[in-house]
Amino acid sequence: MSVRKIPGFRFAFIGMLFFCLFLMQNRTFSQDSIPAEEPGYLVISGGLYSCLDLWASTGFVNLQVQPACKFWVLRPQVGFLVSCTGSYMIYAGLTWPAMPVKWLVIQTGAAMGYYESGEGVNLAYPLEFRLSLSILYKFRNSAQLGLEIAHISNADLGPPNPGTESVSVIYQIPIRSKKGNSQSTGLN
DSSP states (O other), X not given: OOGGGSTTHHHHHHHXXXXXXXXXXXXXXXXGGSOTTOXXXXXXXXXXXXXXXXXXXXXXXXXXXXXXXXXXXBEEEEEEEEETTSOEEEEEEEEEEEEEETTEEEEEEEEEEEXXXXXXXXXXXXXXXXXXXXXXXXXXXXXXXXXXXXXXXXXXSSSOOOOEEEEEXXXXXXXXXXXXXXXXXXXX
């Protein structure tokens, strides 16, 4: 039996993600809690794709880049996700990293992109949306290691809207720009 078939489970799962966003609105998670010199990240994650349907679940790998630029507290993200059954998604969106304490990062993300089902879960529409929630331990060198849960669906743009969830181990490698190494474009 699939956990997904429990009545209201998907709404509870998505509701939990939004509840976490609501909790992050207090002062502890404000833009003051993120250092201005925070680096960009190369993100590598892997885990169980379609994790709530044990018969359809499979492994996956996700590669993502989060540049160091920020828009208020939001950071852009561009990523590529591929499952062992050939499903893949190319996406872009925004993440929101919050640091309630020096060593803990709670990060939410929202993205949209192109999805192809391959031999895997058919999400019935090429345009899909990805919501994620990560809890990460931040090391002294700014690298981060933790767990991520994510939900991908077409947001009822096309019937049906099966959606899928994933759980993964996530490792974020800091990408620092070299200070003092400004390059001239020759257009000055």
